[in-house]
Amino acid sequence: MMVRPNSCDIFCAVVDNYGDIGVCWRLARQLANEQGLQVRMWVDDLRSFGKLCPELDEELAEQLCRGVEVHHWGDELTVVEPADLVIGAFACEVPKSYAEAMALRQPKSVWLNLEYLSAEDWVEGCHQLPSPHPTLPLSKYFFFPGFTEKTGGLLLEHDLLVRRDVFQSDAAAQLTYWQSLGVPSRVEGELRVSLFGYENEAMQALLSEWEQGSYPVTCLLPEGRALPQVAAHFGVTSGKAGEVWQRGNLRVHVLPFVEQEQYDLLLWACDINFVRGEDSCVRAQWAGRPFIWQIYPQHDGVHLEKLEALRRLYTAGLQDEMAQAVQNMWWSWNGGQGVATAWRDFIAQREDLARHGAGWAQQLSRNSLALNLLDFFRRTE
Ligand code: TRH
Numbered sequence: 001m002m003v004r005p006n007s008c009d010i011f012c013a014v015v016d017n018y019g020d021i022g023v024c025w026r027l028a029r030q031l032a033n034e035q036g037l038q039v040r041m042w043v044d045d046l047r048s049f050g051k052l053c054p055e056l057d058e059e060l061a062e063q064l065c066r067g068v069e070v071h072h073w074g075d076e077l078t079v080v081e082p083a084d085l086v087i088g089a090f091a092c093e094v095p096k097s098y099a100e101a102m103a104l105r106q107p108k109s110v111w112l113n114l115e116y117l118s119a120e121d122w123v124e125g126c127h128q129l130p131s132p133h134p135t136l137p138l139s140k141y142f143f144f145p146g147f148t149e150k151t152g153g154l155l156l157e158h159d160l161l162v163r164r165d166v167f168q169s170d171a172a173a174q175l176t177y178w179q180s181l182g183v184p185s186r187v188e189g190e191l192r193v194s195l196f197g198y199e200n201e202a203m204q205a206l207l208s209e210w211e212q213g214s215y216p217v218t219c220l221l222p223e224g225r226a227l228p229q230v231a232a233h234f235g236v237t238s239g240k241a242g243e244v245w246q247r248g249n250l251r252v253h254v255l256p257f258v259e260q261e262q263y264d265l266l267l268w269a270c271d272i273n274f275v276r277g278e279d280s281c282v283r284a285q286w287a288g289r290p291f292i293w294q295i296y297p298q299h300d301g302v303h304l305e306k307l308e309a310l311r312r313l314y315t316a317g318l319q320d321e322m323a324q325a326v327q328n329m330w331w332s333w334n335g336g337q338g339v340a341t342a343w344r345d346f347i348a349q350r351e352d353l354a355r356h357g358a359g360w361a362q363q364l365s366r367n368s369l370a371l372n373l374l375d376f377f378r379r380t381e
Contacts, residue, residue, distance in 0.1 A: 002107065005084035005377050007038040011073065013092035014045035019296070021049050022279040024089050025068075026155050026260065027114070030370045032067040034158055040083065042073040051257055085377050086111045088140070103136040110377050112141040117154075117278045119310035124150040128376065143376065145369055147313055152376075153367030154282050160264075161365055164286065167268050174269055182242070183218065183253055190216040191347075194270040196280055197226040197294045202332055202339040207233045209340040211248035219252045220266060227254065271350070274333070281310075288361045290346070290353035292333050307334055318356060325349045 008031050012024040024041060032039040043049055046058040049070075056065055061072045077095040082102045086109045088094050094102075094111075102109040113131075127144040145152045167173055175185065186192070193210075197203075207230065210217040221230055223241050230252060231239035239245075241256035255266070263280070267273050267287035275284040276294040284291035295307045311330055315323035326349075328342040346353075 002084060002381050003378055004374060005037060005110070005381075007040075007083035008085040008087065009040050009042065009083040010087045010089060011042045011092050011094050012044070012089045013073075014043065014048050015090070017277060017296075018048055018052060019277040019279050020090055021045070022052060022260065023114075023155065025049065025052055026157075026279070027087070027370065028068045029066055030155065030157060031373075035370060035374065037085070038069075038083075039067075040069040040071060042071050042077070044073045046070075046072055052260055054259060081105075082109045084109060084381075085373070087114050087143075087373075088112070089114045090116055099133065099136060099138065103133070103138045107381060108138065110141075110380050111138065112143045112373075112376070115142055115144045117145045117282070118306050119147050119313045120306060121309070124148060127151050141376070141380065143373065147310070147364060149367060151367070152372050153369045154285075154364055155279075155369045156286065156365055160286055161361065164264075164268050164288070167265065168288075177265055177269055181220070181253065181255060182244075183220070186218075187216055190218060191272065192218045192220065192270045193272045193274065194220045194222075194266050195226060195230070195274045196222050196224070197274055197276045198297070199225055199229060200294060200333065201335065203229045204233060205339045206333075206343060207250060209343055211250040213249050216249050216251070219250065220255055220270065221252055222255045222263075222266075223257050271354075272347075285357070285364060286361055288354070288358040290350055290357055292329055292346070294333055297334075304334065307331075314360065319352075322349045322352055322356070326353070 010024050010028050012020055014020050021043065024043070028039045028041050031037045046056060050056045050058050053065060056070065057063055063070050077098060082098060082105055086094065086102060091113060102111060123144045123146050126142055127146065127150065129142050130139040131142065132139050143152050145154055147154070178185065203226065210219065221227060227239050231237065234245040234247065234252070236245065239254050241254050243254045245252045264283055267284055267289070271289060273284040273287060273289055273291045274294065275281045275291055277296045281293050293307065293310065295303045297303055307330060311327055315326050325345040328338070329346040332339040332342040
């Protein structure tokens, strides 16, 4: 019996955006660099991956990148010896020949599907359930990340919170960071906000609120899907990294899309973070600052249930006024009404929310996804 896996294969089919590859890349590096596993990633789209990892060569079929073997997963996968631990990310199917090789292997690989993150109640009941393969003597297990003890937990690098604390208590390091972005020092009463999101009906109203507000707002806007709307607000047809727009009390700095570690610094340095999807939402929680989540929209509206599930969990035990402020702000940012009022109420709770955010991150940090995966392997193998 193997106590620990020596090797791991991660299969990632990129749907769109950066969440799928972002999560897989983070997990791969943690297993390789913190846990010492030999990790191979099989990725069908190296272009999105290249945005997160600039040194990746998109033309190469195979390369070693930050301790991880990265393979371009084309139409054919030359049969390889399956790893001890095999992870299909987000319901992506492993190739048939690979599944057959897993079934023949002695001992068999431990095979699991890493699911999307959700705070909904049903997740606890489905975490770790097996699903027998229809034809092969092999089971795949569902592994659900999550926010409670009975789920698979969240991805967290072993030293992240320590590095965050050092950065957040070091004014000189923060100044150097802002200078590296070309952002001037803070002025009295200024609020710094990062804004990573999708297209949003509430965008114009929020930008106007900031512009006409009573205190200066500096908005750090990574290049991407939210950029055209913000550019349009300033009468610009297309914006790019490096541009700065100012009107009233609002100044926007357009930032380049940077590698994941650099994005963490932005979240740690800002007072409030607007995040989206899955992985940036988790990173904002590790930052410990108040955050506003724009969930990845689904046609049938089920995303709003997911939104509310995390909102409930995150605000459980908070005073009514605070919980309500978070709810109104998150809902108005996800298709609801009244974003300007919601923003004012949210900001009024800012200091208490920051205190809550720090405790929330601490509480979540007790449940590490990478360690849970290894523990699951030990019990299943
Ligand atoms: O890009 P996303 O919208 O991805 C989404 C979600 O994961 C969603 O759940 C999924 O169903 C859909 O894709 C297909 O948002 P997310 O998850 O926050 O991923 C963004 C990644 O990009 C995350 O790893 C953080 C990273 N990032 C950087 O590395 N640099 C940057 O400058 C920025 C802004 C983000």
